Amino acid sequence: MSQTTANLAALLPSAGAKLVVEERPIPTPGPDEILVRNHAIALNPIDWKRIDFNIALPTYPAILGSDVSGVVTAVGSNVTAFQPGDRVLGSAAGMSTANPDHAAYQTYTLLLASAAAKLPAALPFRDAVAAVTSVSTATLALFDVLGLPAPESAAKPPTNTGILVWGAASATGAGTVQLARLAGLKVFATASPQHHDRVRALGTTAVVDYRSPTAVEDLVAAAKEAGVNVALAVDSISTDDTFPLVVNFLARFEGPKKVAHLLQWPEHVAKPADVEAEWVQGFKIWVARKDLSELVFNRLLTGWLEKGEVVPGPVRVTDGGLSGLQTALDVLRKGVSGEKLVVEV
Ligand SMILES: NC(=O)c1ccc[n+]([C@@H]2O[C@H](COP(=O)([O-])OP(=O)(O)OC[C@H]3O[C@@H](n4cnc5c(N)ncnc54)[C@H](OP(=O)(O)O)[C@@H]3O)[C@@H](O)[C@H]2O)c1
Incomplete structure (x- = not known):
């Protein structure tokens, strides 16, 4: 796992292109957001479908992905439920907001605090991230x-x-x-x-x-x-x-x-x-059903994970960190059986 403090992102440079890793600025959280230094990113079928069917890609370069786990490094002015140092998972809203700061495939991601949950101390980032879109x-x-x-x-x-x-x-x-x-x-x-x-x-x-x-x-x-x-x-x-x-x-x-x-x-x-x-x-998890998001992510999920009442699914980690995302996307496009593809960053 890299100790870098720069924000490296796997960019989709143009329609149908391969991902390239480049540095971009570390974003600052808005009032209701938290900044997470990602340690694990999980892939979803929508990630490759967005490339292949041009879904929710208004501009290029774009950054894909919604599922992260990592450590909070800064919080917005309205956020009281999280503080720097908290280990969290969360669902990034970039597919809805079109803001690349809200995408998962990078070192730092802005999450809505309403779509984040603290992690039990014993739950590794790589396992926790499998629970997000699930x-x-x-x-x-x-x-x-x-x-x-x-x-x-x-x-x-x-x-x-x-x-x-x-x-x-x-x-x-x-x-x-x-x-x-x-x-x-x-x-x-x-x-x-x-x-x-x-x-x-x-x-x-x-x-x-x-x-x-x-x-x-x-x-x-x-x-x-x-x-x-x-x-x-x-x-x-x-x-x-x-x-x-x-x-x-x-x-x-x-x-x-x-x-x-x-x-x-x-x-x-x-x-x-x-x-x-x-x-x-x-996409309703981010705004339209923020009530459900707050209930499940902010109030219930941590306890469920702690007690084993919700168990994240099996994961397969692809080597290479952000550079491994392209390989993982290619694997996912062919289909997986009962496992979540994850990269560690
Ligand atoms: N609308 C939304 O908001 C939303 C959100 C998330 C995902 N999705 C979509 O929902 C679908 C599932 O996403 P996912 O991430 O859960 O997929 P996934 O984990 O990659 O799904 C793989 C699993 O699908 C099972 N499967 C394949 N064909 C099946 C069939 N005919 N009957 C029963 N099981 C079958 C396989 O089961 P076995 O291993 O047992 O064969 C395999 O383990 C995708 O199309 C995704 O794009 C939609």
């Missing part, structure tokens, strides 16, 4: 889109309320399983068999192989046997293949059905009239 996306899927009572609120879902999490080995799926469990739901999930033990340990009532031709039937049987009604679903994969399976599963249960999906529902895939479906919009 938790933010789960928060929005469950408590924004599906409207479930937030954990620790007085309202509780009715006993034996269940939820389907399709793709629980994914980073977002694993986060959703854990936050759903903490919200008092019984969780039914799919994942490849090599991830079943891990997904069970996160708190599922049943998990089946999504490649099995009887996956839906087997999960329905498990829920009925457990006496659980499952009218809610989070489709953490959201492909042409998964939407019909999720809908077929929900059709076997009572009451209004709702699916939170992570990618837009394609026009050519039928959406049954009796199923409400809503796209999870990740």
Whole structure:
């Protein structure tokens, strides 16, 4: 891990180009921001999609990335919850603000204090960073889109309320399983068999192989046997293949059905009239649902991590620090199985 105090950034110089590492100024936090000296950066599929499909790249050079963990070095005038020296993780808002100071792929990142959490002393930066988008996306899927009572609120879902999490080995799926469990739901999930033990340990009532031709039937049987009604679903994969399976599963249960999906529902895939479906919009974690962000990141996540109630997913560290981000992006573009790609800086 470098001891540099300069701010080095992995810049995307132009559309479709390879990342290049250059020095840029260390930013100063605005009133509601904290400056973090990053120690680990995690990649998300949206990072390579932004390059390949020109998403949220208004100007070049651009800086990608949203997930960091590190040490606070300065705080804005309104910030009382953090101070220099705090070990934190957080979700950087650059995809929304278009301000490169708010991007992850560099040594120093400005975070909204509302989207940061202190780390338990024993949790390494490289492991902690895997929780960022996993938790933010789960928060929005469950408590924004599906409207479930937030954990620790007085309202509780009715006993034996269940939820389907399709793709629980994914980073977002694993986060959703854990936050759903903490919200008092019984969780039914799919994942490849090599991830079943891990997904069970996160708190599922049943998990089946999504490649099995009887996956839906087997999960329905498990829920009925457990006496659980499952009218809610989070489709953490959201492909042409998964939407019909999720809908077929929900059709076997009572009451209004709702699916939170992570990618837009394609026009050519039928959406049954009796199923409400809503796209999870990740950028809401920074401003539109700051209430949820403050609740989960500022008030709950540190304790959950401390007690092991939320466990960050497995990580694979790519060598080379910021220079390794290009390699990691190329690997992620091909797809990963049950691991979060991370670089250390
Ligand atoms: N809308 C939003 O706000 C938002 C936020 C974050 C992510 N996303 C999007 O959500 C998707 C997931 O992101 P992520 O970071 O969680 O991905 P990820 O961790 O890279 O997902 C990889 C996992 O997907 C699983 N998978 C692939 N195909 C599957 C299928 N047909 N059924 C079940 N599981 C399957 C694999 O499971 P196995 O290893 O078990 O095979 C693999 O472990 C991406 O498309 C991403 O762009 C959207």
